[in-house]
Each structure stands twice: as C-alpha cells, then as structure tokens.
Amino acid sequence: MVNSNTYKQYFNIWLLLMFLTVITVGAAQFDFGSLNIPIAMLIASIKAGVVALHFMHLKYEDGMTWIFATYPIFLLFLLIAFSATDIFTRVVN
Amino acid sequence: MPFMKFVKSLALPSEMLPPIIEEESHFDPETEHSAAKLGMWLFLATELLLFGGLFAAYAIFRAKYPEMFLEGSASLDVVLGTVNTVILIFSSYTVAIAVSAIQENRIRLVKWMLWITIICAAIFAVNKYFEYSYKISNGITPGTDIFYSIYYAATGVHMLHVFIGMAVLGVLLKKVNEGRYHKGNFTAIEIGGLYWHLVDLIWIYLFPLLYLA
Numbered sequence: 061m062v063n064s065n066t067y068k069q070y071f072n073i074w075l076l077l078m079f080l081t082v083i084t085v086g087a088a089q090f091d092f093g094s095l096n097i098p099i100a101m102l103i104a105s106i107k108a109g110v111v112a113l114h115f116m117h118l119k120y121e122d123g124m125t126w127i128f129a130t131y132p133i134f135l136l137f138l139l140i141a142f143s144a145t146d147i148f149t150r151v152v153n
Numbered sequence: 154m155p156f157m158k159f160v161k162s163l164a165l166p167s168e169m170l171p172p173i174i175e176e177e178s179h180f181d182p183e184t185e186h187s188a189a190k191l192g193m194w195l196f197l198a199t200e201l202l203l204f205g206g207l208f209a210a211y212a213i214f215r216a217k218y219p220e221m222f223l224e225g226s227a228s229l230d231v232v233l234g235t236v237n238t239v240i241l242i243f244s245s246y247t248v249a250i251a252v253s254a255i256q257e258n259r260i261r262l263v264k265w266m267l268w269i270t271i272i273c274a275a276i277f278a279v280n281k282y283f284e285y286s287y288k289i290s291n292g293i294t295p296g297t298d299i300f301y302s303i304y305y306a307a308t309g310v311h312m313l314h315v316f317i318g319m320a321v322l323g324v325l326l327k328k329v330n331e332g333r334y335h336k337g338n339f340t341a342i343e344i345g346g347l348y349w350h351l352v353d354l355i356w357i358y359l360f361p362l363l364y365l366a
Contacts, residue, residue, distance in 0.1 A: 062253045070253070074246040081238055085231070088365035097215075100361035107357045111242075115249040116350045122187075125194050132198040136205045143209050144216065 073114045080107045186340050193344040197351050200314075204355055207307045211362060214299045225300030226366040228293075230284060234364035237280050238356065244273035245353040248322075252346040255339040260329065263342070267326040270349065274319045281312055304363055311359060314352045321345045 084103050092099055113119045118129055215222045251266035288294075288301075295305040325345050328334060334342055 062256045066253050067250060070246060070249050073249075074242065077242045077246075078239065081235070081242065084238075084361055085235055085365065088231075088361065097362075097366070100365060101358075104358050104361055108354050111245060111350055111354055111357070115245050115353075116347055117252075121190070121194075125191055128191060128194040128198055132201040132205075135202060136208065139202075139205050140209045140212050144213055147213050148216070 069114065073110060076110060077107055080110075182337075189340050189344055190347070193347050197347065200351055200355075204307070204310065207303065207310065208358070208362075211303050211307070214303065215366070218299065221298055222300050222366055225298065225304065226363060229304070229364045230287075231364050233280055233284055234360055237277050238360045240273050240277050240280075241353045241356050244270045244277075245350050247273070248346045248349045252339070252343050255329075255334055255342050256336060258336045260332075260335070263329055263334075264326065267322055267329065271319055271322050271326070274315050274322070278312065278315060278319075281308065281315075307359055307363065311352070311355055314355070318349045318352050321348055 080103060084100065084107075087099055087103065088096075112129065118125070121129075247266045247269045251263045251270070254260075254262040254266065285305075293301055295302045322345060325334075325342055328341070
C-alpha cells in the first residue's frame with residue numbers, strides 16, 4: 061500500500077484541500093441567496109470526501125467498511141429531514 | 154481388558170484435536186488488523202451521530218431565525234477560523250504521513266509527524282482559547298441567543314475531541330519512542346490517525362456553517 065508515490069500523493073491531496081479551503085472562503089464573500097448553504101455544504105462535502113478517501117484510506121477498504129462509513133450519513137439525513145418536517149408542519153405550536 | 158481398549162478408541166488422536174490458540178483475540182494478525190479498523194469506523198459512525206444532533210439543531214434554528222444566524226456568524230472572526238481550518242487540515246496531512254511511514258519502519262519520520270500534529274492541535278486550542286475569551290469578555294455567552302448556544306456547544310464538543318485526540322497522539326508518540334510500533338505492528342497508529350481525521354472532518358463542516366454562514 062505504501063510506495064514512493066504515497067507521500068507525493070498526500071502532498072497533492074493537501075494542496076487540493078488548501079485550494080478548496082480558499083474556494084470555501086471565497087464563495088462566502090458572494091451572496092447566492094438561498095443557495096449559500098447548499099454551495100458551502102457541497103464544497104465541505106467534497107473536502108470531507110477527499111479526506112476520507114485519501115487520508116483515511118477509504119479507497120483501499122472493503123465493502124463492509126464502506127457500509128459503516130456511509131450509513132451514518134443516511135441516518136443523519138433522516139434525523140435532520142424528519143425533525144425539520146415535524147417542526148415546520150406543526151399547525152399548533 | 155477389552156473395555157479399556159474401547160474407551161481408548163473413543164479418545165481422539167492428538168492431531169485431530171483443535172489447535173491451542175495462543176493469540177488472545179484473533180487467529181491471525183491480519184484479521185485482527187482489519188477487525189480493529191472496522192471497529193474504529195463503527196465508532197466514528199457514532200461520533201458523527203453525536204455531532205448529528207447539533208447539526209440538526211443548527212438546520213432547524215437557522216431556518217427559523219435566519220437573521221440571528223447571519224448576525225451571529227458575521228460577529229465571528231473569519232481570519233482566525235480560516236487559520237484554524239488550515240492548521241487542522243495540515244495536521245490531518247501529517248498524521249496521514251505518520252500512518253504510512255510506520256508501515257515502512259521510518260520511525261524518525263513517524264515521530265516528527267506525530268510531534269507536528271500534536272503542536273498543530275495545541276495551536277488550534279490556543280486560537281480557540283483567545284476566541285472564546287474575547288467573546289466572553291464582550292459579554293457573549295452561550296445564553297446570548299440560540300446561535301451562540303449552538304456555536305459554543307458545537308465548537309466545545311469539537312474542542313473536547315481535539316483534546317482527546319492530543320492525548321491519543323501523545324500516547325502513540327510515547328509508545329513509538331519505546332519502540333513498540335513497527336512495520337509489523339501499526340494498527341494503533343492507523344486507528345488513532347482515523348480518530349484525528351474525524352476531528353478534521355467535523356471542523357470542515359463547522360467552519361462554513363458557523364463562520365461563513
């Protein structure tokens with residue numbers, strides 16, 4: 061798994077993450093209205109994906125690890141979606 | 154004694170007995186390694202859901218009180234937040250190097266990388282300390298409004314993880330110094346590294362949500 065290219069790869073990944081951080085801060089200077097949060101979350105998710113795949117070696121892991129790594133994202137989606145549905149559809153507060 | 158002959162014939166010859174297992178938990182080191190990693194990923198899943206409650210609270214209150222969140226996040230120091238983001242991402246990079254270096258027996262490199270990671274974590278903590286004390290001295294506390302309540306809760310729980318991560322990395326560094334880890338035994342460094350990456354992952358989301366909203 062480790063070879064002479066590994067460290068060079070890590071360096072490139074780090075550069076990519078720095079570039080994405082600049083984009084994160086840069087994009088926040090503009091007002092996209094209701095798209096502000098989706099854009100910020102999209103960039104953050106790309107960064108998180110890069111960290112997971114390359115720094116946490118998810119790209120070398122087996123299917124079982126992938127399930128463990130991705131199902132909490134689904135649970136998190138359920139938690140936020142159902143809480144929001146509850147809060148914003150209440151007729152009586 | 155035909156009866157004794159019969160009893161003896163019931164006993165299994167030694168080569169048919171199950172082997173005596175000397176390893177404590179697993180049959181072979183490779184299984185143990187992947188099982189430990191899988192366990193760590195499961196633990197990270199529970200960690201994500203621990204922060205999940207805070208993310209859910211953020212989503213709902215932000216939708217309910219958008220002005221409060223815009224005003225609150227505008228009062229946070231974007232420069233300090235960006236510096237801390239850069240520091241955490243760099244420390245993730247150094248931990249990744251340490252995890253690979255131990256698999257090549259490059260012990261000196263591992264020690265350097267663990268040291269740099271711990272120092273990055275300490276700088277992050279110092280920045281956060283200045284940030285908190287500046288806010289509190291201006292009378293902004295978790296009780297000010299819901300934005301600051303979520304801000305202090307989320308960054309506080311994250312800070313706790315930074316401290317635990319520093320402790321984990323410190324123990325790993327101590328054991329590396331004692332020569333306990335090498336090419337054939339690096340599982341602890343790998344899963345300790347995974348923990349540190351999670352601290353980075355959470356911050357990647359907290360930074361835009363709190364500072365740049």
